Amino acid sequence: MSTIAETAPRNQARRRVRIDGWRWGGRAFLVFMLLYTALPMIWMLLTSIKSGFAAMQFPPQWWPDQPTLASYQKLLDPQNSVGQDFLRFFWNSLFVSTATTILSVVVAVPAAYAFSRFTFPGRNFLFFAVLLRNMFPAVIFLVPLFILMRAIGLVNTHGSLILTYLTFGLPLAIWLLKGFYDNIPVQLEQAARIDGATRFQAFILIVMPLSAPGIIATAIYSFIGAWNEYIYAYTFLSKNEQLTLPVGIQRFFSENTTDFPGLMAASFMMSVPVVVLFLVLQRYFVRALTEGAVKH
Amino acid sequence: MTIATGKAEARATLQPDRSGVLSQVWEHRADYAYVLPAIAVMLIVIAYPIYYTIELSFFNTPPGLQLRDKIFVGFDNYTAILTSQVFWKVTWNTLIWTLGSTFVSFVLGSAAALALHREFIGRGVLRAILIIPWVISAVAASYIWKWIYHSDFGIIGAVLVGLGLADRPPNFIDSVSTVLPSLIVVNIWREFPFAMIMMMAGLQTVPEQLLRAAKVDGANAWQRFWHVTFPHLRNVSTITILLLAVANFNSFIIPWIMTGGGPSNASHIWITHIYELAFGRQRWGVASAYSVLLFLILMTLGYFYVRALSGNERKDGSA
Numbered sequence: 001m002s003t004i005a006e007t008a009p010r011n012q013a014r015r016r017v018r019i020d021g022w023r024w025g026g027r028a029f030l031v032f033m034l035l036y037t038a039l040p041m042i043w044m045l046l047t048s049i050k051s052g053f054a055a056m057q058f059p060p061q062w063w064p065d066q067p068t069l070a071s072y073q074k075l076l077d078p079q080n081s082v083g084q085d086f087l088r089f090f091w092n093s094l095f096v097s098t099a100t101t102i103l104s105v106v107v108a109v110p111a112a113y114a115f116s117r118f119t120f121p122g123r124n125f126l127f128f129a130v131l132l133r134n135m136f137p138a139v140i141f142l143v144p145l146f147i148l149m150r151a152i153g154l155v156n157t158h159g160s161l162i163l164t165y166l167t168f169g170l171p172l173a174i175w176l177l178k179g180f181y182d183n184i185p186v187q188l189e190q191a192a193r194i195d196g197a198t199r200f201q202a203f204i205l206i207v208m209p210l211s212a213p214g215i216i217a218t219a220i221y222s223f224i225g226a227w228n229e230y231i232y233a234y235t236f237l238s239k240n241e242q243l244t245l246p247v248g249i250q251r252f253f254s255e256n257t258t259d260f261p262g263l264m265a266a267s268f269m270m271s272v273p274v275v276v277l278f279l280v281l282q283r284y285f286v287r288a289l290t291e292g293a294v295k296h
Numbered sequence: 297m298t299i300a301t302g303k304a305e306a307r308a309t310l311q312p313d314r315s316g317v318l319s320q321v322w323e324h325r326a327d328y329a330y331v332l333p334a335i336a337v338m339l340i341v342i343a344y345p346i347y348y349t350i351e352l353s354f355f356n357t358p359p360g361l362q363l364r365d366k367i368f369v370g371f372d373n374y375t376a377i378l379t380s381q382v383f384w385k386v387t388w389n390t391l392i393w394t395l396g397s398t399f400v401s402f403v404l405g406s407a408a409a410l411a412l413h414r415e416f417i418g419r420g421v422l423r424a425i426l427i428i429p430w431v432i433s434a435v436a437a438s439y440i441w442k443w444i445y446h447s448d449f450g451i452i453g454a455v456l457v458g459l460g461l462a463d464r465p466p467n468f469i470d471s472v473s474t475v476l477p478s479l480i481v482v483n484i485w486r487e488f489p490f491a492m493i494m495m496m497a498g499l500q501t502v503p504e505q506l507l508r509a510a511k512v513d514g515a516n517a518w519q520r521f522w523h524v525t526f527p528h529l530r531n532v533s534t535i536t537i538l539l540l541a542v543a544n545f546n547s548f549i550i551p552w553i554m555t556g557g558g559p560s561n562a563s564h565i566w567i568t569h570i571y572e573l574a575f576g577r578q579r580w581g582v583a584s585a586y587s588v589l590l591f592l593i594l595m596t597l598g599y600f601y602v603r604a605l606s607g608n609e610r611k612d613g614s615a
Contacts, residue, residue, distance in 0.1 A: 022517040022518070023414075026407075026410065026411035026414075027411070029407055029408070029411055030408065030411045030412070030422065033404065033408050033426060033488075034422065034425065034426070036485065037425060037426050037428065037429055037485070038425055040429075040440050040441060040444055040485065041428065041429075041440070043440070043443075043444060043451055044440045044443075047443060055449065056448075056449055057449065058448060058449055058454065058465075059454050059457070059458060060449060060451060060454050107333045107334050107337065108334065110329075110330040110331075110333070111330060111331050111333065111334035113330060114327055114328075114330030114331050115331070118324065118327040118330070119324075120320075120321070120324035120327040120328060121317055121320050121321050121324065136546075136591065136594055137545075137546035137548070137567050137590070137594075138546075138548065139548065139567050139570045139571055139574075139587065139590075140345070140346070140349060140587045140590065140591060141342070141345040141346075141349075142571070142574065142575075143345075143348075143349065143352070143574055143580055143583065143584065144344065144345035144346075144348035144349055144352075145345055147348070148340075148344065148345070163337075166337055167337055167342060170334055170337065174334060224431060227433070228432075228433035228434060228435070230433075230434065230435050230548075230549050231548055231549070231571075235575065245433075246433055246435035246436075249435065249436075249439075250435060250553065253439070260443050260446075260449075263439055263443070264439070264440070264443065267433075267435075267436035267439050267440055268436075270432075270433055270435070270436050271431075271432040271433065271436050274431050274432060274433070275428055275431055275432060278427070278428070278431045279424060282424060282427075
């Protein structure tokens, strides 16, 4: 019914819009944005399948004459010293990001729930204190944290990274999750309580399943944030076997400044996990970000 | 069986004379347990560093992180910063960087959100592609663009030469005059998707009936946007701009990886400069004083951030 009712005025509008330039302007703009967004990534891919010699030509080979996967083979080959390093960095990043993600969900879920449901004195103050953390750049915390980590013996361990990532991931995680809890009707829990469930049971059996999308989204955010983090890893880690991908790649290519195909291949592979994660779970990702800022 | 919010009110009415802050805190003692883990982590990793930074900013420190031999110098670090020429250069760069990136990202992101609002074939795919730069690591983005800007083999230079617009490839990031705008382009590449996502969500809150009513009344596309859509987006826009501004003010990776602040400080912004002072030149005291100044600026911004956020909550009636 409603679709029929809607198509009629839309057809009329389409006829009128043809004169009005807004829609064509919008299309042209989208094409421009698509080029702006995609061309650098396409150039990264094209460069990564060239040989080092083919990449260093002027004018450039727009399309590689002899495409080769040599750079990827080199990076993924555990026999080769480059591949060994790359795979180790990859594994380190994976470990740190996963640990951070699990811990931040575990800590953020009860906190977000409390901020959403309870009205205890100081609730607003604490909530904004948590949010304010988001405002301050890593640099402010670097020196004291470095000294703190040294004091508790965590420098050059992945523990130092997980602990710091936890703190910068938490405010966002709490904020995102609070948005989800706010949208779960409190009556559902009340009904469960009336039926004799304890608050904890109501939380586990009613609220948790309903907030699963929020938890997934929060987890993706924590993961991507930790995966891409650079400045703490750059400062806290100095041993080669400990480095995470962003720092590892940087250190590696400050020694081999001309291997652009290798650099592009490494950048591509570093992006694959997060882009795949994002594309697969896009729905949750976009919704979570906007849930806190825009209420429906 | 009492319920979450009803509990406190019920008790308050029963015992009106005992509703002091302390007894309220005591009544809600169990609630704090939920927040405690989060607060504890925050205290260790935030409150202590802030305190330490403030303390360190009043000391002259020897190089190396053996900080036992520091000497109290009062406000010397602050006066040294405010009278140095680099400070004003870096502040100017930071202003251009923050305002330029924020403004253009917001405009491009909002325009893209508007253009994507209408249903058409391939909209989902297009939206996903436009968001990808925001997901990938800033380190990867910096390297991709560094290669694109390369002074001998960069693709932009080659295109410009091919079209006859330049005799030889321009030197985008090694020249004092072009380095900052070139880096801003990279930053916008990574940031506009964020504005786009936020504005897309904002657009969904605009009531369709109002737009249709305006159309029936003969409003053209621009009038509909300005009088119906735009007022609904004010809240989202404020928050988006603030978040973008804070993120840009705090950026580090793109300038650090692409230029390291050079050539001759032309692309140094506050954060990269502080980092270099601390970990490059090991002047911890001065770097801490810089951080405290930064902190004060951010607190001012933070005041507006919280006000915008709580304004949003109040309107919603949930806080």
